[in-house]
Amino acid sequence: MSAVLARYIVIAVAALLPARSVMGGDLRDLYFGEALYYAFQGHYFEALERLDAEVAQHYGVDEPQLDSLHYHIGQAEFDVGDFELNYRMHHRAGRAIKAVLEANVDEPVRNEAAFRLARIHFQKGQPDDALHALDGIRGRIPEDIRDDIEFLRANVYMATGRPSDAVDVLRDLQGSEGLKGFSTYNLGIALLQDGRPQEAIPQLDRAGQVGGGDQATLAIRDKSNLVLGTLLFEASEFGPAQQSLDRVRLEGPFSNQALLRAGWADASAANFQRALVPWSILAEREATDSAVQEAILALPYAYSKLNVHGRAAILYGRAVDVFGQELDKVDASIESIARGEFLKALVREEIRQDKDWVIRLRSLPEAPETFYLMALMASHDFQTALQNYLDLEDMRKRLVSWQRGLDSFEDLIRLRRQYYEPLLPEIDRQFRKLDAQMRLRLEQRKHLDQRLQHMLIAPRPDYLATADEQRVGAWIEQVEAGLQDAGNPEADALRLRIRRLKGVLTWSQETQYHQRLTDTHAHLRDLNADVDKLTAQYDAFVRTRQAATHSCVGYEAPIENLRGRIGGARERLDVLMTAQGHVLEAVASRELKARRERLDAYQNQARFAFADSYDRASKAQAQAE
Amino acid sequence: MDTHSTHSLCALANRARNRQQDRRAISLHRRILCTVGLALLSWIGGAPAVAQTVSKDASKEQMQSLDEQVQEIKSDVLSIAAELSRLEERLLYPSNTQVAVFVSLAEGETFRLDSVQIQIDGELAAHHIYSFKELEALQKGGVQRVYTGNIATGEHRLDVSVAGKLPGGSDFGGTQSFNFSKEAEPKLVGITLAGQGSGDASIQLGAW
Numbered sequence: 001m002s003a004v005l006a007r008y009i010v011i012a013v014a015a016l017l018p019a020r021s022v023m024g025g026d027l028r029d030l031y032f033g034e035a036l037y038y039a040f041q042g043h044y045f046e047a048l049e050r051l052d053a054e055v056a057q058h059y060g061v062d063e064p065q066l067d068s069l070h071y072h073i074g075q076a077e078f079d080v081g082d083f084e085l086n087y088r089m090h091h092r093a094g095r096a097i098k099a100v101l102e103a104n105v106d107e108p109v110r111n112e113a114a115f116r117l118a119r120i121h122f123q124k125g126q127p128d129d130a131l132h133a134l135d136g137i138r139g140r141i142p143e144d145i146r147d148d149i150e151f152l153r154a155n156v157y158m159a160t161g162r163p164s165d166a167v168d169v170l171r172d173l174q175g176s177e178g179l180k181g182f183s184t185y186n187l188g189i190a191l192l193q194d195g196r197p198q199e200a201i202p203q204l205d206r207a208g209q210v211g212g213g214d215q216a217t218l219a220i221r222d223k224s225n226l227v228l229g230t231l232l233f234e235a236s237e238f239g240p241a242q243q244s245l246d247r248v249r250l251e252g253p254f255s256n257q258a259l260l261r262a263g264w265a266d267a268s269a270a271n272f273q274r275a276l277v278p279w280s281i282l283a284e285r286e287a288t289d290s291a292v293q294e295a296i297l298a299l300p301y302a303y304s305k306l307n308v309h310g311r312a313a314i315l316y317g318r319a320v321d322v323f324g325q326e327l328d329k330v331d332a333s334i335e336s337i338a339r340g341e342f343l344k345a346l347v348r349e350e351i352r353q354d355k356d357w358v359i360r361l362r363s364l365p366e367a368p369e370t371f372y373l374m375a376l377m378a379s380h381d382f383q384t385a386l387q388n389y390l391d392l393e394d395m396r397k398r399l400v401s402w403q404r405g406l407d408s409f410e411d412l413i414r415l416r417r418q419y420y421e422p423l424l425p426e427i428d429r430q431f432r433k434l435d436a437q438m439r440l441r442l443e444q445r446k447h448l449d450q451r452l453q454h455m456l457i458a459p460r461p462d463y464l465a466t467a468d469e470q471r472v473g474a475w476i477e478q479v480e481a482g483l484q485d486a487g488n489p490e491a492d493a494l495r496l497r498i499r500r501l502k503g504v505l506t507w508s509q510e511t512q513y514h515q516r517l518t519d520t521h522a523h524l525r526d527l528n529a530d531v532d533k534l535t536a537q538y539d540a541f542v543r544t545r546q547a548a549t550h551s552c553v554g555y556e557a558p559i560e561n562l563r564g565r566i567g568g569a570r571e572r573l574d575v576l577m578t579a580q581g582h583v584l585e586a587v588a589s590r591e592l593k594a595r596r597e598r599l600d601a602y603q604n605q606a607r608f609a610f611a612d613s614y615d616r617a618s619k620a621q622a623q624a625e
Numbered sequence: 626m627d628t629h630s631t632h633s634l635c636a637l638a639n640r641a642r643n644r645q646q647d648r649r650a651i652s653l654h655r656r657i658l659c660t661v662g663l664a665l666l667s668w669i670g671g672a673p674a675v676a677q678t679v680s681k682d683a684s685k686e687q688m689q690s691l692d693e694q695v696q697e698i699k700s701d702v703l704s705i706a707a708e709l710s711r712l713e714e715r716l717l718y719p720s721n722t723q724v725a726v727f728v729s730l731a732e733g734e735t736f737r738l739d740s741v742q743i744q745i746d747g748e749l750a751a752h753h754i755y756s757f758k759e760l761e762a763l764q765k766g767g768v769q770r771v772y773t774g775n776i777a778t779g780e781h782r783l784d785v786s787v788a789g790k791l792p793g794g795s796d797f798g799g800t801q802s803f804n805f806s807k808e809a810e811p812k813l814v815g816i817t818l819a820g821q822g823s824g825d826a827s828i829q830l831g832a833w
Contacts (some may be wrong), residue, residue: 023793027729027766027768030725030727030768030770030813030815033727033729033766033767033768034727034767034768034769034770036762036765036766036767036768037762037763037767037769038762038767039767040761040762040765040766040767041758041759041761041762041767042758045703045706048703049703049706049710052703052707053707053710053711056707087699088695088696088699089696089699089700090693090696091693091696092696092700182640223683260755294810384688384692385688385691385692388691388692388695391695391699392695392698395698395702398702399702399705402705402709405709405713409713409716412716413716452743493710539809540778543721543809544721547719547721547722550715550719550720553713558708559712559713562705562708562709562712565701565705565708566705568706569698569701569702572698572701573698573702574730576691576694576695576698579691580691580695583687583688583691591661
């Protein structure tokens, strides 16, 4: 296997598992659903912000089992790790998943955590640690990650120089629907790495014809065909190489490479007529692409080999012009990077809102600094640096917006205070008065209730005397007192009448006692409803009164604290952005300079070849005349 | 492509111009083939070649160190965001008046939701037009908080209007009214939308 091919061949790594869907019927916690809503859109900052808060709140309540997140807490903890990983916070993601591993959890949950930890290690370029985590998986494994675990294990084997073990694992995964294309392609690569090209070729051929219409499958199919075509080309099997390269889609990400390679497969087989077809297509494409530039030079070469020197001369002339234009662009790009325009172009909001923003960067005429950075974008390190820079810019905007938000909050608090401060003293005075009255009445009611309860065991008919009876009773007592010392017969007669009257009163009270007691209880119950209404109103007032205070009191310290934290974060972020930006600019500038040198060389080649073809065409014409 | 090789080839080409025309043409074509071939080889490497440049020149250690610092600051900013959210909620949506309305799709629904309008007690509370990504997130089981606001305790009316298209292309929509009660604690109102296969939307109020 040539060094070029070896460099080109890279195992396919399946994308991160997306957060699993919690469908409507299963969802018990709306805020968890909201975090998923943001995660499903790729807004991991918002997703993390919400889920972090929800999980923290869950563990903060006295009885977490009564909290609605209780039903999803296992999934939520995994999702926090997933979101952190997607937000490129590997350290925190690792810690979150290790916490799950160390907790007392069921075997399937522990195994899933181990798998996720292994995936993090693998992504961080620590395959030995990944293997160690995978080796810890035993017992019951959730069905939906079984194949993913084995696929990761095979990738780890390949990364640790054990392609033979990877082949064994990948052979068992060939029927996995979820890994269709990826496992087929990786098996081919593992066989190649294991020094078994004769087995690798039919395997890659299968990967190059795998069915399925989704973008990932189409891309892996194209990649398989390109690798296979390159492999066959290097083995000088130009015909089969051609067949594989022809299977690469004309509009896919590998199209330009395949067209160029197909042309060379034909040219190497001395079939220059056929080489014209892919190179002609390629030469008309975006001239900033290095494959296109090469085709612009290769196309007239094919014509010259076919002795069509006139056409070759014209195309070489065009190549000189195109390379000249491209050199101008590169120069403009280098200058604009030196002016700091590159970083400004990268953070343009309208670009980033487009999911194909990396591709759009190149098509923007007003962004010459990004013309030649497509290849750079494909580099993992550069992409990480770029993504970090964009994340930093995103955070910077948030911090700026939060600072403004704090100003608004303070303004709001000031206005509320201005409104409430003159009103509250009078309201409080009136409330205290009403409160005193209310407490008195409630005390009276309570006393009545106690007395009635007591009367159930110790009847007191006199307590239930009507107002008339009380008035008459008082009059009788007064008359009795007046007659106390009188000894005449009239007085005796009066005493007798008074006793009769008292008897009448006592009769009424004793005979009507039960009815009166029942009625009194009923009246007290009616009063309860009014008291409840009054209490509710009282509580509502107290809450509103508290809310009035809370709306403008007690915010100074937290706002000041937040302002300090935001300011500190901004300072550190600015320093970090500058450093990250310098790295990006330096890399971009170096790449552009390398491109410039290459274009310069191409242009020189085209100039000489133009002269040569022109001479030959002139000579041929002279001979014809 | 190796720049040094290219320059050597150019120098050779310069000298070739002084030779016999035929010999010159043959050697030039060979050189072009060689040059283009070299370019092809370097180009097939494509991104990994650039990756190597990046690794070499920009210092991988520096990038890793920066990456770690970025992770740390992300952690800090997330923590600030959480504290700010708590402050915002306390200040703007106190629990005794807070109401939040959430929208979700019934399981397996494939209709295209274009917009949702929420009215509380006859007043417009929220009107949201859905992007493709938002719709996809709802279809996967995400729940959108479409409105957060304040209302007094007691009974309230909620009017929900939806508009969209069914998988067949026909219009889909409907309006439904609900009553709900606001107590002293925050009120969460969940609305679940379903297509029913006809032009009428099924709008259900969830119990949360």
